[in-house]
Amino acid sequence: MRQANPTALLNSDAVFCPKLVRLKIEDETQIKTVSQLLQSCDIALVNDADISISVFVDGRDLACPQPLLKTKIGLRVLPIGTYLYMVATDSNSMHDMIAFAKQKKLNLLNWQSNGVFHFLIKQ
Incomplete structure (x- = not known):
């Protein structure tokens, strides 16, 4: 079951949890x-979506602050106009990511599904 966090939408005109995304990941x-x-969250993969994911950070089973640190590294190589997608299982990651996005003025979309926290970040 997907749960949106209405307080987590920062500097963005998009919805909390997108319905369509495009993958530009090479691996x-x-x-x-x-x-x-994404499919476990009922998000469809299409070629003409407004949200293009080009960097993936897997922070599942990592203790805080490791997911945030890996995200910072991933943002260094994030092409302009695309999104970084990060997932984490540590609930502290939610607070870290929201504070980080606010401090850096990043566009952040986040939601929770089946014990996993999902984040889409655009610089």
């Missing part, structure tokens, strides 16, 4: 993982 293993994660 086949990551494509499979991201596809499964």
Whole structure:
């Protein structure tokens, strides 16, 4: 079951949890993982979506602050106009990511599904 967090939408005109996304990730293993994660949230993968994911950060089973640190590294290579998709299982990641996005003035979409916290970040 997907749950949107209305307080987490920062600097964005998009919805909390997108319905359609496009994958621009090159690593086949990551494509499979991201596809499964997004489809478990009822998010369809299409070629003409407004949200294009080009960087994936898997922060599942990592303790705080590791998911945030990996996200910071991923943002260094994020192409302009695309999104970084990060998932985490540590509930503290939610607070870290919201504070980080607010501090850096990043567009952040986040939701929770089946014990996993999902984040889409655009610089």
